[in-house]
Structures are given as structure tokens and as C-alpha cells.
Amino acid sequence: MTLKPTDADVEPMVRVQGISIDLGQFTLRDVTLDVEAGHYLVVLGPTGAGKTVLLECIAGLHRRPRGEIFVGGERVTHWPPEARGVGYLPQDYGLFPHLSVFENIAYGLRERRAPSAVVDKQVPSAAQRLGIGRLLARSPVTLSGGEQQRVALARALVVHPAVLLLDEPMGALDLGTRAALVSLLGELHHELGTTVIHVTHDFNEVFLLAGRVAVLVDGRLLQEGTPEEVFAHPAHEQVARLVRTRNLWPADDLARVAAPGVARAASSDGAVVCCRPEDVMLTQERPADGLVLSGTIREVIPRGPIYEVSVDAGISVVALLSKREFAHLRSNPGDSVYVQIVEASTHILRGGDTCTAGRI
Amino acid sequence: MRSACLLCLALLVAFVLAVVGSCVRYVPAATFVTTLFSEEILFAIRLSLATTAASTGAAMLIGIPAAYALSRYRFRGASLADTILDLPMVFPAVASGFALLLLFGYYLGDELAAHGWRVPHTQHGISVAQFFCALTIAVRTVKAALDSIPARLLDVARTLGSGEWRVFRRIMLPLARNGILAGTIMTWSYALGLFGPIMMFCGATRMRTEVLPVSVYLNTAVGDLEEAAAATVILLAIALGSLLLFRRLGGRGYLM
Numbered sequence: 001m002t003l004k005p006t007d008a009d010v011e012p013m014v015r016v017q018g019i020s021i022d023l024g025q026f027t028l029r030d031v032t033l034d035v036e037a038g039h040y041l042v043v044l045g046p047t048g049a050g051k052t053v054l055l056e057c058i059a060g061l062h063r064r065p066r067g068e069i070f071v072g073g074e075r076v077t078h079w080p081p082e083a084r085g086v087g088y089l090p091q092d093y094g095l096f097p098h099l100s101v102f103e104n105i106a107y108g109l110r111e112r113r114a115p116s117a118v119v120d121k122q123v124p125s126a127a128q129r130l131g132i133g134r135l136l137a138r139s140p141v142t143l144s145g146g147e148q149q150r151v152a153l154a155r156a157l158v159v160h161p162a163v164l165l166l167d168e169p170m171g172a173l174d175l176g177t178r179a180a181l182v183s184l185l186g187e188l189h190h191e192l193g194t195t196v197i198h199v200t201h202d203f204n205e206v207f208l209l210a211g212r213v214a215v216l217v218d219g220r221l222l223q224e225g226t227p228e229e230v231f232a233h234p235a236h237e238q239v240a241r242l243v244r245t246r247n248l249w250p251a252d253d254l255a256r257v258a259a260p261g262v263a264r265a266a267s268s269d270g271a272v273v274c275c276r277p278e279d280v281m282l283t284q285e286r287p288a289d290g291l292v293l294s295g296t297i298r299e300v301i302p303r304g305p306i307y308e309v310s311v312d313a314g315i316s317v318v319a320l321l322s323k324r325e326f327a328h329l330r331s332n333p334g335d336s337v338y339v340q341i342v343e344a345s346t347h348i349l350r351g352g353d354t355c356t357a358g359r360i
Numbered sequence: 361m362r363s364a365c366l367l368c369l370a371l372l373v374a375f376v377l378a379v380v381g382s383c384v385r386y387v388p389a390a391t392f393v394t395t396l397f398s399e400e401i402l403f404a405i406r407l408s409l410a411t412t413a414a415s416t417g418a419a420m421l422i423g424i425p426a427a428y429a430l431s432r433y434r435f436r437g438a439s440l441a442d443t444i445l446d447l448p449m450v451f452p453a454v455a456s457g458f459a460l461l462l463l464f465g466y467y468l469g470d471e472l473a474a475h476g477w478r479v480p481h482t483q484h485g486i487s488v489a490q491f492f493c494a495l496t497i498a499v500r501t502v503k504a505a506l507d508s509i510p511a512r513l514l515d516v517a518r519t520l521g522s523g524e525w526r527v528f529r530r531i532m533l534p535l536a537r538n539g540i541l542a543g544t545i546m547t548w549s550y551a552l553g554l555f556g557p558i559m560m561f562c563g564a565t566r567m568r569t570e571v572l573p574v575s576v577y578l579n580t581a582v583g584d585l586e587e588a589a590a591a592t593v594i595l596l597a598i599a600l601g602s603l604l605l606f607r608r609l610g611g612r613g614y615l616m
Contacts, residue, residue, distance in 0.1 A: 061515050081518035094516035098534045107530075111521035159520065 011073045013037040013195040014163055019057055019067035026053045027219040028065070035163075035197060035212075040189050042210035042227075043199040044242060050219040051199035052091070055165045058197065059088045072162050082111075087161030087194075091168045093152040095140035101127070101151050102136040108159035126158040130184070146177035150184075157192065166198040170205060182208045203243050206230075215239045232276075237349055240274050246318040247275040251348065257314035258291055272349045279345035280319035282309060282329055282337045291341040293317065297333050300326075313339050380596055387589045395590035403567055404575040404591060408552055411483060411571060415490035416498075416548040423498035423547075424540065428528070430499070431506040432514075449496035457560020460489055464561075485562040486571060490551035498547040505539020506532060542609035549602035553595055 012034035019031045028050045035041045045051045057065050060081035069077045076084050095104050105123045114122075127133045130150040140148060149169060156164060169185070170178045186209060189196055198209060199216075206213045206227045214224040215236075223235040234240035240248055251271040286292060295313025302308075307326040311317040317339050321329065331337055387395070395401060429435075430442055448456065464472065464479040472479060479485045509532055517527045533540075555573035562569045564578055572591050579588035 056515075059515070059519050061518070080523070081515070082521045082523055084519070086519055088516060088519040090512045090516060092510070092512060094510070094512040096513060096517070096531060107517070108520035111526065155520070 012070075013039075013072060014058060014197065015068075015070040016054070016058065017068040017070070019054070019065050019069065021053060021057060021062055021065040023053060023062075026050050028053055028057065029219045030067070031216070031219070031221045032067075033214055033221060033224065035195055037195055038193045040196045040198065040209055040211045042206045042213045043197060043216055044201070044203055044206055044213055044230075045199070045216035046201055046242060049201075049216045051201075051216055052167050053219075054216065055088065055167050055197065055199055058163070059086050059165055060084050061088075085162040087156035087159065087164045089152050089156050089164070089166050089169060091171050093148045095148055095151055095155075097139070097141050099140075100136065101132065101138050101140055101143070104140055104151055105136075105155045105158055107155060112159065122158055123154075126154040129188075130154045144177075145172050145174075146181065149173065149177075149181060153184075153188070157188065157194070160192075161194065163195045163197065166196060168200055169198065170200065170202065185209055203231075215242060217242065233347055234274065234349070237272055240272075240349065244277075245274045245347075246277040247273075247280065247316075249273045249275075249315050253315050257293055270350065274347040274349060275341055275345060277308070277318045277320040279342060280317060281340040281342075282311065282319050282321065282325075282331070283340060284329065284331065284337065286338050287340040291343055291346070293339040293341070295337060295339055297331055297335050297337055299333060311337060311339055383589050383592045383596060387586055387593065391586055392590050392593065395587050396594070398587065400567065400570070400579075401575065401587060401590060401594075404570050404572045405594070407483065407486070407569075408571040411486040411490060412548050412551045414487040415494060415551045416544060418487075418491050419495045419498035419547050419551075420502075420540075420544050423495060423543075424502050427499045427502035427506055428532075431503050445499050446496055448493050449500075451493075453493075453554075453556025454560055456493055457489065457557035460485075460492060460557060460561045464488065480561055481563050481565075481569070483562075483569060486558050486569060489557040489561045490554050493554055493557055494547045494551040497550050498543060501543025501546055502536070502540055505536035505543065508539065509535045538609040542606045545602045545609070546606050549599055552598055 014033075014035040016031055016033040019028055021028050026048065031050075031054060033041075043051050043054060053062070056062050058069055058071070060076065060079060060083075064078070067077070068075060071084055071086060081088075096107065099107065102123055105126055106119045109119045109122060124133060124136065127136055130153055132147060132150045132154065135143060135147060135151070140151060143151065166185075170181060173181060182205070185196075185198075188194070189209075198205070200206070210227050212225065213227050213230050215222045215230060215234075215238075217236075217238045223230055223239050230239065231243050234243055234245060237248060249272065251273050254273050281287070281290075282297075286294075293313035293315075295311040295317065297309060298312045298316075299310040300307055301310075305323055307321045307323065309319045309321055309326070309329075311319065319339070329337070426445070430438060430445075451459070461480055464485070469478075469480070477484070479488055513531055513535075514527050517531050518524075522530060552571075553573055555577065558569070558571065558574060559577070564570070564574045566578055570578060572595050575591040576588045576595070579585070579591065
């Protein structure tokens with residue numbers, strides 16, 4: 001599935017047009033994507049989806065992919081990386097171990113033959129902004145993961161790239177450092193207005209940072225939209241799984257165990273009904289409305305403040321309950337419960353690559 | 361098990377030390393100094409230094425870009441080229457000398473002579489033989505040094521504005537410097553100790569093609585064992601020094 005440019009009237013900062021490349025283990029297949037100037041796009045996909053390859057193609061690190069790439073309106077498909085004006089921050093930061101933090105940050109400025117006075121002013125300024133001013137004399141190999149990440153960011157941003165490409169920037173960081181980096185990335189994007197393409201396999205980062213999200217699976221771009229759209233209305237079964245829509249019921253199976261109204265949904269071959277686990281309610285008394293199933297609690301998994309409850313209702317149902325909701329339910333594995341599904345929160349995917357979404 | 365393995369290791373170390381030590385022990389210190397400054401040994405040292413400087417310089421000059429190509433570019437025939445460059449290392453020494461003789465004598469001899477350059481049985485030939493036999497080490501050690509640099513660093517440098525040459529100069533060369541230096545030392549040391557191919561290709565003529573290994577051979581042949589032992593000790597000292605330096609610089613490739 002390819003997605004058409006979102007707005008033909010506005011020249012996007014990055015336009016990826018029908019890019020295909022086969023690197024053996026990783027492929028991209030006819031990926032088309034626009035990113036407007038100043039937008040923060042998160043490319044979400046599982047490991048091996050081709051996310052890094054997409055960034056590398058935009059950065060010019062692969063020779064001759066099929067298709068076209070435009071940056072700032074210029075066709076850069078065959079331009080070398082150094083001519084594209086694209087900043088790239090790889091997963092392992094790529095800091096130069098033989099250069100000090102100062103020289104790492106200054107690298108791009110020196111390559112642009114910036115006068116020493118400019119380097120001496122801009123490097124400390126960028127370092128201060130990223131909270132690493134005291135590290136300038138250090139060797140990057142002595143820094144923590146979070147500090148290395150900031151140095152790499154400062155190095156990429158100090159040359160004011162038209163586009164900043166971030167490859168799983170949170171990948172190797174602990175939870176506390178991630179939280180700090182998320183707010184830093186948000187602030188920097190707000191301050192500088194740089195167009196950002198950030199790839200990740202963690203959908204939490206989508207909600208924290210993305211203005212828009214594109215979902216890449218097996219080298220194909222399956223969906224693009226706002227985080228809310230993709231989260232609530234996944235256009236493809238693989239997208240639904242990726243955004244943790246835990247309940248994906250073949251419509252035939254749902255019709256077998258549920259009210260006859262659902263049979264309408266089952267009329268199309270291969271239709272799948274999606275329902276987010278937080279939209280499933282469990283009760284002891286039979287609810288008066290909604291789609292109601294009766295079943296038995298199979299498993300309860302505490303996940304911090306949330307309980308994940310699996311119910312066997314002829315079909316497998318997963319519900320996420322708050323601690324209070326679970327206490328109110330007063331049930332344990334083996335107990336009978338009613339499953340209430342609000343029809344407005346369900347979503348139907350019909351088979352094939354170009355799934356359409358709808359409701360029961 | 362542990363004792364048996366350690367015993368084997370001790371036996372091997374003792375054997376190497378016995379072989380090396382016998383040469384050192386054979387020449388009394390006073391005789392060694394006198395022999396070292398004899399006209400013949402000084403000639404052999406000078407010729408060895410001159411020929412190895414040329415052969416090592418050429419091997420590194422061509423070997424570094426060749427190793428860069430093997431390390432950085434993906435192209436059809438890369439694996440074949442890689443294997444072919446290993447051949448001089450595994451070629452029997454006599455066969456290398458004979459093959460060089462055929463190429464520079466039988467096939468190209470007249471052509472080269474027409475341009476005033478005779479290679480077989482000359483001091484130039486010594487450098488050519490050394491270059492041929494040592495180029496594998498040059499390419500291998502430099503490639504190992506370049507391969508050890510994460511490709512990501514080079515990618516990032518490109519996106520920060522460096523062209524390919526600037527990336528080589530500002531990132532690869534500083535990071536691979538020790539490896540390249542170690543490779544240069546090992547290439548030079550190997551060229552310095554080369555005997556078989558030189559013997560076949562250039563012959564063993566006293567005070568003419570007499571590099572240090574040839575000197576050992578010539579002096580042994582005429583029973584002048586003190587001079588032979590002195591030349592051997594010099595070669596051993598250089599080999600030991602090179603090995604220590606190679607390890608200290610963190611060199612990799614054939615020897616690590």
C-alpha cells in the first residue's frame with residue numbers, strides 16, 4: 001500500500017516517492033511518504049521492518065534506490081549524503097572516539113569551513129542548550145548513554161540541518177534518561193522547528209512526540225496519520241497488532257458467540273473486528289446494552305497500576321482494568337464474568353492489503 | 361588435562377627459545393660487534409634497508425587504497441580479488457621466485473630492457489620480490505584496521521558534510537593509524553627476512569644482491585659461521601622488535 005502525498009499544494013520538506021530497495025535482510029517496497037516542514041513524524045514498525053533503511057535512503061547512505069527522494073523541494077535521489085543537508089543520529093550515536101566532545105560537536109561546522117570564532121561560540125552554546133556544557137573537554141567514550149545521546153544531538157543540530165533523522169534514539173537508554181530525552185526532543189523541536197523523522201518500534205514514543213505517525217511493516221508503509229487516528233483506527237491487522245489492539249476477532253467467530261447484529265460484519269470474507277483492551281468492560285451483572293458475551297476469567301496479570309485480564313468467551317478477550325475496576329469486579333481466574341463491548345469502540349478490518357475500516 | 365596442555369606450551373616455547381638462543385650464544389659479544397661493522401655485513405644492512413624501504417613504501421602506497429576498496433566497497437569480484445591477494449602469502453617461496461623470473465625475464469624482460477630497466481638478478485629485483493611477497497600482509501593488516509572502524513561513524517561523518525576523502529582523512533586514518541603503522545612494520549619485517557624468492561629471482565651474489573638473509577646463506581655456504589650468526593642475530597632482533605611493536609600498536613590481520 002502506498003500513501004499519496006497529503007497536500008499537493010504545499011511543498012513538503014521531505015518527499016519519499018516510490019522508494020524500493022532490496023538489501024537481502026531488509027527491504028523497502030514502493031514507500032511513498034511526505035513530511036511537511038517543521039513536522040515531527042514518527043515511523044513506527046517492528047524490528048526488521050526497514051525503518052533504518054528508510055532513514056538511510058533519505059540520508060543518502062544507499063546507492064541508487066529505486067524511486068525518488070526530495071528534500072526541501074530539491075530532487076536529491078542521487079546526491080551524496082554531504083550535499084543533502086540532512087542530520088542523522090544513528091542508534092549507537094556514532095560519536096567519533098578520537099575526538100573530544102567539543103570536536104565532535106564542532107565536526108560539521110569545521111567541514112563547512114566555519115571560522116574559529118563561530119565554532120568557539122556555537123559549540124559551547126549548543127552544548128549548554130543540551131545540558132552538556134561541562135563535558136566539552138571529555139572523550140566521548142567516557143560518557144554515559146544519555147550524555148552520548150545529547151552530544152550526538154548537539155553535533156547534528158549545530159549545523160542547522162533541514163531535516164533531522166533519528167534512528168531509535170531511546171533504544172539504549174534507561175527509563176529515567178528516556179523521559180528526560182523525550183522532553184528535550186519535544187522542546188528542541190518546538191524551539192528550532194526542525195523537521196524530524198524519528199523511527200522506533202515503541203508506540204509510546206509516538207504519543208509523546210509525534211505530530212504524525214507512519215507505520216512500516218515488512219518494508220511496506222501500511223498507514224500514515226495522526227497518532228490518534230492510527231491508534232484508534234488501524235487500517236491493517238499488522239498495524240492493529242503493533243499499536244497493541246489486543247482483541248482481533250475474526251468476524252465469523254464473533255458472530256458465532258455474540259448477538260446476531262454482529263453477523264452483518266461477518267458477511268465479508270476475512271473481516272476482523274478490532275477492539276482495544278481498555279475499551280472492554282468486565283462485569284458480574286449482565287449489562288443492559290452493548291455487545292455482551294459471557295465467559296470465564298482465564299488469567300489475571302498485574303501490570304503495575306493496570307490489570308490485564310484474559311477471558312475465555314468462546315473467543316479470547318483481553319481487558320485492561322484499573323486497580324479500582326479490578327477490585328470492584330471481585331473475580332479471580334475460573335470465575336464467570338460478562339464481557340461488555342461498546343460497539344462504538346470497535347473497528348472492522350476487511351481482508352487484503354488495502355483494508356478498509358469501519359464499525360460493527 | 362591442564363598439566364598436559366601447559367607442558368605442550370612450555371615445550372613449544374622452549375623449542376623456539378633454543379633455536380633463537382643458539383644463534384645468540386654462538387657469537388661472543390666482542391666478535392659480534394667486529395663482525396657487525398665488517399664491510400660485507402654493513403653492505404647487507406644498507407641493501408636490506410634500501411630495498412625494504414622501497415618495497416614496503418610501494419606495498420603500503422598501493423595496499424592502503426586497495427584495502428580501503430575491499431573494506432568499504434561492495435562490488436562484483438571483491439571476494440575473488442581478496443582471495444587472489446592472499447596467493448603471494450601461500451605461494452611456495454621457490455615458486456614465487458620462479459614465477460617472478462618468468463614474468464620479468466621471459467615475458468616482460470625485453471620490453472623492460474628496452475626502457476632501460478632490468479629486473480631479474482638486480483637490486484631492483486630484490487624490491488620487486490619483496491613487494492610481491494609482502495603485499496598480502498600490507499593489504500590484510502590495513503584492511504583489518506579499516507574493518508575495525510564502525511561503518512556508522514563514516515556514515516555520520518558523511519551526513520555532517522564530509523566527502524569520501526575527508527572521511528578517510530579525518531575519521532578513518534586517525535582511527536586506523538595504529539593498525540596501519542603496525543601493518544607497515546610487519547610488512548617491512550617480512551620483506552626484510554625474505555630469502556627464497558630473492559634467491560630464485562635475483563640470485564645470491566656477494567656484495568651485489570646480498571641482503572641480510574642472503575648474507576646468512578652465503579656465509580654459511582663458505583663456512584664463515586660467525587658472520588652468518590651475526591646477520592642472523594640482526595634479523596632476529598628486528599623480527600622480535602617488529603613483533604613487539606606490532607602487538608603494542610594493536611595490529612591485527614594475519615598475525616592476530
